[in-house]
Amino acid sequence: MSNVVEINALHKCYGARKVLENVSLSLESGTIVGLLGPNGCGKTSMIKIIAGIIQDYEGQVLIDGRVPDEYTKSIVSYLPEKTYLGDNLRAKDALNFFEDFYSDFDKEKAKSMLSQFKLDPNQKIKSMSKGMQEKVQLILVMSRKAKVYLLDEPLGGLDPASRKAMLDIILNNYSEDAVVLLSTHLINDVERIFDRVIMVGEKRILVDDTVDNIREKNGKSVQELFEEVFKC
Amino acid sequence: MLGKLFKYEVKDTSRIIPFFYAITAILAGLSLLAGKLELGWFKVTSSALLLLVGIAVFIVTLVVICMRFYKNLYSNEGYLSFSLPLKPHLHLVSKAIVSFIWMILSVLICLGAFFVALYGLGVDGKVWSSVMDEIERYGMGNYLYAIIPMVCLSILYLMSQIYFSITLANRPRFHNIGAAGASILLFLATNVALKIVETILTIIIPFSLSVSLTGGFDISLTAQNMVGYLMNNINNQNPSNMVIGLGGYTFDIIMVCVLFYTTGRMMNKKVSLR
Numbered sequence: 048m049s050n051v052v053e054i055n056a057l058h059k060c061y062g063a064r065k066v067l068e069n070v071s072l073s074l075e076s077g078t079i080v081g082l083l084g085p086n087g088c089g090k091t092s093m094i095k096i097i098a099g100i101i102q103d104y105e106g107q108v109l110i111d112g113r114v115p116d117e118y119t120k121s122i123v124s125y126l127p128e129k130t131y132l133g134d135n136l137r138a139k140d141a142l143n144f145f146e147d148f149y150s151d152f153d154k155e156k157a158k159s160m161l162s163q164f165k166l167d168p169n170q171k172i173k174s175m176s177k178g179m180q181e182k183v184q185l186i187l188v189m190s191r192k193a194k195v196y197l198l199d200e201p202l203g204g205l206d207p208a209s210r211k212a213m214l215d216i217i218l219n220n221y222s223e224d225a226v227v228l229l230s231t232h233l234i235n236d237v238e239r240i241f242d243r244v245i246m247v248g249e250k251r252i253l254v255d256d257t258v259d260n261i262r263e264k265n266g267k268s269v270q271e272l273f274e275e276v277f278k279c
Numbered sequence: 280m281l282g283k284l285f286k287y288e289v290k291d292t293s294r295i296i297p298f299f300y301a302i303t304a305i306l307a308g309l310s311l312l313a314g315k316l317e318l319g320w321f322k323v324t325s326s327a328l329l330l331l332v333g334i335a336v337f338i339v340t341l342v343v344i345c346m347r348f349y350k351n352l353y354s355n356e357g358y359l360s361f362s363l364p365l366k367p368h369l370h371l372v373s374k375a376i377v378s379f380i381w382m383i384l385s386v387l388i389c390l391g392a393f394f395v396a397l398y399g400l401g402v403d404g405k406v407w408s409s410v411m412d413e414i415e416r417y418g419m420g421n422y423l424y425a426i427i428p429m430v431c432l433s434i435l436y437l438m439s440q441i442y443f444s445i446t447l448a449n450r451p452r453f454h455n456i457g458a459a460g461a462s463i464l465l466f467l468a469t470n471v472a473l474k475i476v477e478t479i480l481t482i483i484i485p486f487s488l489s490v491s492l493t494g495g496f497d498i499s500l501t502a503q504n505m506v507g508y509l510m511n512n513i514n515n516q517n518p519s520n521m522v523i524g525l526g527g528y529t530f531d532i533i534m535v536c537v538l539f540y541t542t543g544r545m546m547n548k549k550v551s552l553r
Contacts, residue, residue, distance in 0.1 A: 061451060100361050101551045103451065121364035131358040133351075135294065147283045148363050 051076045051194050051226050052097060057106035059092050066092050068250040070106075074226045076194065079217075079240050081269070082230040084247035085277050090230040091128065093247070094197045097228070098125040111194060121149070124193035128200040130180045132172045138183050139168035145187050157190035160216065177204040185213055189220040196227040202236060210236050234270045244269050246276055280365045284373035291351075295343050296381055299336045303392050306332055310399040326399035333392025340385040344378040345441055345462075353449040353458060357552050367550060368543035375438060375539065382434045429528075436531050439538035440469050446542045451551050473534060477527040482506060484526025491520055500525075 052074040059067040066089035074080055082090050095101040096108055099115035110119040132141050138161060145152045161168055164182050172180060185201055198217070202210045210233065218240055221227050231237055244261065246254035253276055254261075261272055306329040313322040352360050352370060360370060398404075414423065447453070448461035456464070485504040491497035501522070508522040 061454075095552070098362050100358060102548055103551050117364045117366055120362055123362070125358075125362045127355075127358040129355040129358060131355050133291070133356055135291070144287070147286075148280070148365075 049076055050074065051111055052228070053107070053109040054093075054097075055107040057093070057096070057104060057108060059089065059096065059101070059104045065250050067104075067247075070247075070250075070252055072245060072252060072255060074195075074228060076224045076226050078242040079221070079227040079229065081234070081237060081241040081244040082228055082247065083232075083234060083244055083269075083273055084230075088247045089250065090247055091199055094125075094199045094228065094230060095127075097195070098123055098127075098197050100125075100127075121151075122194040123197060124188045124191040124195070125197045126184055126188040126199060126201055128203060130172070130177075130184065132180070132184065134171070134173040136172050137169055138166060138172065138175075141172065141183065141187060142168070145190070149191055151192040152187075153190050153192065156220070157186050160186040160190065160220075164212065178206065178209055181205060182209065182213065185216055189216050192222050194222070194225050196221055196225060196229075198227065198229040200230055200232070202231055202233050207236070214240055234273055238269045241269065246273060248277060280363075281369050281373055284365075284369055285377065288347075288373050288377040292343055292347055292377060292381060296336075296340055296385070299332070299339050300384070300388055303329070303332050303336055303388055307392060307395045310395055314399050322399050326396040329392050329396040329399070333389045333396065336392070337385050337389045340381050341437075344374075344381065344438070345445070348374055348378075348442060349445050349458065349462070352546075353445065353552065361550055361552065367546040371442060371539070371543050371546055375442070378438055379431075379434060382438070383431070386430060386434070432528070432531055432535070435535045439535045439542070440466060440473070443538045443542045444469055446545050449552075450545070450549060451553075454553050477530050480530045481524035481527030482509065484524060484529070486525050486529065488523040488525060489520045490523065 050073040052072075054073070055071050057067055057070040058065070066087070070089075070093070082093070084090050092101060096104050097110060097115065099120050102115070108115060111122055113119050136144070142154055142157050142161075145157070146154045158168070161183070164186070166175075166179060166183060166186075170179075172183065175183065181201065181204055185198075188196065188198070196217075201217070202213055205213060214237060217227065217229070229237065229241075238258070241258050243257045244254065245252055254272065256264075258269060261267065261269060265272055267275070306325060310322070310325040310329050313325050350356055351374075361367060394407075444466035445458075445462045448456075448458055448465050453461040453465075482505045485502045487501050487503050487505060489499050489501040489503065503522055504526075505522050505524040508520070
């Protein structure tokens with residue numbers, strides 16, 4: 048297993064407010080990593096930096112050995128916490144868009160997932176519920192054969208049944224040689240799929256360990272450890 | 280990739296602008312019909328409406344261009360646009376080309392509406408041909424063609440300022456003000472600052488057109504600046520030549536390049552979506 052993502056001494060601030068200070072980590076291919084932390088701790092910023100959406104940071108970020116650029120964007124499949132599809136697009140237009148711009152996009156796979164989740168390809172994105180929009184976006188992102196999947200709060204607006212379905216989409220569709228970095232607050236729901244968790248708080252990494260180690264060393268679940276680390 | 284961006288740009292902007300072209304065409308048809316049928320009140324009303332719609336076409340095009348640029352790059356859609364595997368400045372190139380074409384079309388539609396409306400109000404071909412004769416009499420016929428590059432330059436200048444202002448407004452230091460407010464403020468500041476510099480350079484740069492005001496109509500390039508000509512006018516002396524400074528136009532051309540380049544560079548290196 049090789050390191051697909053390497054971050055060294057990363058600093059990020061918004062004006063005078065620092066959100067990440069001297070953060071270093073590496074992500075190996077073939078793993079699903081949970082990025083956990085309270086609101087405003089810098090999870091989304093870190094994901095945006097890896098995705099190439101934020102460029103004003105200090106430190107070194109390498110994806111497959113390259114700083115974020117058009118090459119890294121071609122191997123990173125990014126799901127933001129917001130709905131990024133145009134209001135006037137239909138689901139099928141979104142599929143065509145992804146097919147046009149991403150050479151690793153599997154349109155047939157996306158179509159079959161749309162029908163599996165009973166989503167109408169002709170329905171406009173703006174007329175879909177928040178949950179349906181999130182499903183369409185996750186289907187698009189997971190239909191790529193990427194090396195890095197960045198999933199920022201993919202379960203936020205979903206009911207429990209849909210959450211399970213979404214996790215199945217992630218588990219069944221990510222490439223085995225890829226790394227999945229998933230940020231969430233809903234630890235109970237996703238704990239089962241993580242190989243490793245990174246807990247971010249106070250501008251730095253507080254916990255970075257495999258799920259097995261956490262259970263063995265602490266005798267606690269990830270949820271319990273999270274509650275202990277971020278106790279108010 | 281540029282071709283694909285171009286395709287989606289045309290597709291998205293084509294939803295609104297052609298609709299206004301169609302309304303203009305319908306009103307122009309009504310105006311001409313009213314002229315043929317000699318329906319006085321209808322002729323005046325349809326011509327007046329046509330004039331208003333002609334102006335609206337230009338304004339709508341401008342608004343669509345601004346909104347498309349902001350929405351597609353700096354609202355939620357920006358998360359998709361900036362994560363596409365291409366150099367971010369290609370977004371600027373595709374948007375600038377498509378917007379320029381729409382703006383030129385809208386100017387033509389606006390002019391067409393203007394002429395048809397005037398025709399409906401009684402300004403027919405005879406009036407226009409006598410105006411053209413008058414222009415030709417002064418030997419200025421060929422100079423009318425200079426209007427075309429000047430209109431193109433004005434459109435590019437306006438677009439470059441709009442794109443620059445919106446992109447700058449989305450830098451983190453302006454996040455507190457809000458994207459719309461910051462864009463408008465920055466556009467006004469940029470526009471006013473550039474106008475001041477342009478006016479000063481038009482007057483002081485010794486690169487001008489000299490137009491003879493005595494007898495035959497003679498135009499030539501000269502290394503004079505406008506200061507002497509303006510002073511003569513202020514002192515109520517009658518100058519033999521009118522001097523039109525070209526420094527301002529030169530500045531405009533340079534600034535179009537500078538603003539597009541700076542905008543592209545900010546998109547490539549400084550993007551920070553909130």
